[in-house]
Amino acid sequence: MTKDTETDPSAEPGQIETDPSVEPGQIEPVDLRFSEDELADVRDHLVSFIREQTDAAGVDEVVLGLSGGIDSSSTASLAVEALGAENVHGLVMPGAVSTEENMSDAEVLAEDLGISFDVVEINPFVNTLLDTFPEAEDDRLAVGNARARTRAVVNYLVANHQGAMVLGTGNRTEAAIGYFTKYGDGAVDCHPIGNLYKQQVRQLARDLGVREEFVTKTPTAGLWAGQTDEEEIGMDYDTLDAIIALHIDGHVPAEATARIADTTLENVEHVADLHAKSEHKRQVPPAPDPLF
Ligand SMILES: Nc1ncnc2c1ncn2[C@@H]1O[C@H](COP(=O)(O)OP(=O)(O)OC[C@H]2O[C@@H]([n+]3cccc(C(=O)O)c3)[C@H](O)[C@@H]2O)[C@@H](O)[C@H]1O
Numbered sequence: 001m002t003k004d005t006e007t008d009p010s011a012e013p014g015q016i017e018t019d020p021s022v023e024p025g026q027i028e029p030v031d032l033r034f035s036e037d038e039l040a041d042v043r044d045h046l047v048s049f050i051r052e053q054t055d056a057a058g059v060d061e062v063v064l065g066l067s068g069g070i071d072s073s074s075t076a077s078l079a080v081e082a083l084g085a086e087n088v089h090g091l092v093m094p095g096a097v098s099t100e101e102n103m104s105d106a107e108v109l110a111e112d113l114g115i116s117f118d119v120v121e122i123n124p125f126v127n128t129l130l131d132t133f134p135e136a137e138d139d140r141l142a143v144g145n146a147r148a149r150t151r152a153v154v155n156y157l158v159a160n161h162q163g164a165m166v167l168g169t170g171n172r173t174e175a176a177i178g179y180f181t182k183y184g185d186g187a188v189d190c191h192p193i194g195n196l197y198k199q200q201v202r203q204l205a206r207d208l209g210v211r212e213e214f215v216t217k218t219p220t221a222g223l224w225a226g227q228t229d230e231e232e233i234g235m236d237y238d239t240l241d242a243i244i245a246l247h248i249d250g251h252v253p254a255e256a257t258a259r260i261a262d263t264t265l266e267n268v269e270h271v272a273d274l275h276a277k278s279e280h281k282r283q284v285p286p287a288p289d290p291l292f
Pocket residue numbers: 141145148174178179180181182183184185220221222223229232277280
């Protein structure tokens with residue numbers, strides 16, 4: 001969408017900085033970023049949320065998986081602000097398809113934050129599963145989800161043993177379309193950034209001082225070799241954010257959403273379909289109403 005500086009208050013100089021990822025002349029995305037004051041309030045709010053959650057659970061510590069990606073980097077940074085570095089523990093869990101770059105970035109992030117971390121190789125666990133069910137070996141989704149669920153087992157082993165909570169790293173964009181593994185990366189005690197769209201996560205990450213190369217790297221679930229979120233979902237995150245904010249959360253009709261987001265009606269309908277089909281992932285598993 002091209003910005004109308006006459007009518008768009010967010011385009012006024014000084015209020016919101018230009019997104020450095022947008023090249024001059026490139027179409028600007030629907031801008032969901034906070035103003036400076038809003039961002040400061042949101043950051044405080046998320047830090048307070050982590051304190052409230054740990055207080056309510058009666059724990060001092062949190063653990064979380066560190067993937068080298070922006071979601072875990074931002075969540076870990078918020079946790080350090082909320083609880084202090086000594087109360088945050090990272091788990092770096094390489095598997096058969098993790099890249100060395102991401103795994104070493106995860107360690108760099110932990111070192112930047114001054115938090116303790118373990119490196120846990122998940123291959124032996126996943127291989128044991130595949131030795132038992134060799135017929136699943138070529139099913140990249142089933143195996144990829146097993147990787148995500150193995151990481152959840154490790155998170156909870158450490159959290160139980162240390163008397164800690166497991167912090168989730170899910171954001172609003174992923175939640176809205178069910179882009180997470182049920183009982184994998186979705187198996188956590190709370191999601192501090194769970195109501196932020198991806199572009200707001202990027203904005204917060206920069207504000208928290210996360211390294212720019214971590215903020216701008218291509219998001220990947222890392223479930224199979226070469227996987228990227230945007231390729232699997234079929235559109236870029238800025239478009240996805242816009243469709244979710246306008247159509248799913250804002251109830252703007254589909255055709256108006258396509259116009260405002262400068263995208264196709266097919267993309268809007270695809271996102272609406274993903275949203276509807278993933279409702280079960282955002283709910284507690286159902287049981288029949290009691291008859292008596
Ligand atoms: N209506 C319904 N009510 C109750 N259950 C329903 C259901 N529809 C499907 N199911 C069940 O749900 C299960 C399928 O869900 P699930 O096992 O999660 O699997 P599924 O959603 O098929 O795959 C996970 C997706 O999340 C992506 N992901 C995973 C992990 C991390 C990230 C990331 O961003 O980093 C992304 C991954 O790339 C993939 O696209 C099946 O058991 C299916 O039968």
